[in-house]
Amino acid sequence: MRELSNSQCACSFDVAKEYALYHQTTGEGEIYQTSLMSALIAGIYEGTTSIAQLREHGDFGLGTFDQLDGELIAFDQDVYQLKSDGSANPATMEQKTPFAVMTFFNADIELPLNAAMTRSEVHDLIDKMVPSDNIFCAVRIDGVFDFVRTRTVPKQTPPYRPMLEAIKAQPTFSFAHRHGVVAGFRSPQYTTGINVPGYHEHFITDDRQGGGHIQDYRVSSGVLQIGKVSKLVIDTPTSDGFLNANLAPDDIRSAIEKAEK
Template identity: 55%
Template structure:
C-alpha cells in the first residue's frame, strides 16, 4: 500500500495516464460535406471525392454527384447503391454533393435474438442516449426479415428539386437477407443542415444490393452505437450553392417527404 507521499505520486501518475489516454484516443467527430437543404434545392454536384471522404471517416452515408444513387460506407469501404437496387464498390475519384462520415467507435452493443421492428431498434438507442441534442452513429449486422429501400435515379441538367425527383423513386423489398445497416440519429435542431431523426442505409451481405431505408424488420443481429457531440461542416463555395435557397418555408415538410 502506498504511504501518504507515495499515494500522491500514484494519483499524479493516474492523472497523467488518463490525460495521455484522452490525448491518444480518436476524437468522435462527424464530418459533413454541404447541407441537406442544398440537396433539396437541386445542388447535386460537389467537389469532394470518395478518397477525400475516407480521410474524414471510415463509416457514413450520403449520395453521389447527379444524385446518382445512395452512398454507404463502413470498414473503410464505400459502395454506390444504384437506382436498379444493385450495389457496387465506389471508385476513389467519384464525387459527392452531400455525405456524412465519422470514424466509427461505438460505446454500446445490444444483441437482438428475436424479431424487432425499426421502432423497437430505435427505442433501444433512445433509452441509452436520452438526449436528442447529441448525434448518434449506429450499425446493425444481422439477418433481416424484410427491408424496404429506395434509391435515386441519376439526374440530368437542368436539375429538378429533390421532392420532384423522388416522386417517381424506385422502391425495393429485400426479404430474408443478411446485411449491414449504417445510420445516424441527428438532433431535431439540425433539420435542414442534416436530416433530423434517424437516417439509415442498407446493403446486403454479398454487397450486391441495397438502398436508403424506408422500413425494416430485424430477425436477429447485433446493434452497436455511440453518441457524438462534435460536427464539422465543409460548405461548398461554387455558384450553385451560394445562390441556392437554403431556408425555404416548407423545409421541414420537404425533408420529411423525401426521407420517409
C-alpha cells in the same frame, strides 16, 4: 416498445443501459459533413467532395453521389454505390458526392438483438440507450432481416429539378430473409436543414449486391452498435448554385420528411 422476450437480450439491455447512463454526457469523435441537406432539397446535386477526401474523415457513413446517382453507404473503410438499377458496387476514390456524412465509427454501446424488432422498436431502444436528443449517434446493425424495404434515387441531369420532384420516379426494392448491414445516424432535431433530423439509415446485403435508403425493416437477430458523437464539422461548397440557393425555406422540415420517406 414491447418487452424483450429473450432473457439474455434483456440482461444485455440492462448492462448496456447502465453503461449508457454512466456515459450519458460523453460523445467522442467527430462527424464530418459535406454540404447541407437543404442544398439537396434545393437541387444542388453537383459533387464537390471526392470519396478519397471522405475517407480522410471517416470509415463509416452515408450520402449520395454526383448528380444524385444513387445512395452511398460506408463501413469498415469500404464505400459502396447503391444505384437505381438495384446494383451495388464499390465506389472509386475519384467519384464525388454533393452530400455525405462520415465518422470514424467507435461503438460506445453494443447490444445483441435476440428478439425480432421492427424499425420503430429499434429506434425506441436506441432512444432509451441515449436519452438525449442533443448529441449525434452513429448506428450500425449487422443482422438477419425478415424484410428491408429501400429506395434509390435515379441519376439526374441538368437543369436539375428540386429533390421532391426528382424522387417521384425513384424505384423501391424489397429484401426478404437477408443478412446485411444497416449504417446510419440519429441527428438532433436542431439540425433540421443542416442534416436529416432523427434517423437516416442505408442498407446493403451481405453479398454486397443490393440495398438503398431504408424506408422500413424488421430485424430478427443481430448486433446493434451505437457510437455517440458530440462534434460536427461542415464543409460547405462554394459553387454558384450553392451560393445562390435558398437554403432556409419555410417548409424545409416538411420537405425533408417527404424526401426521407
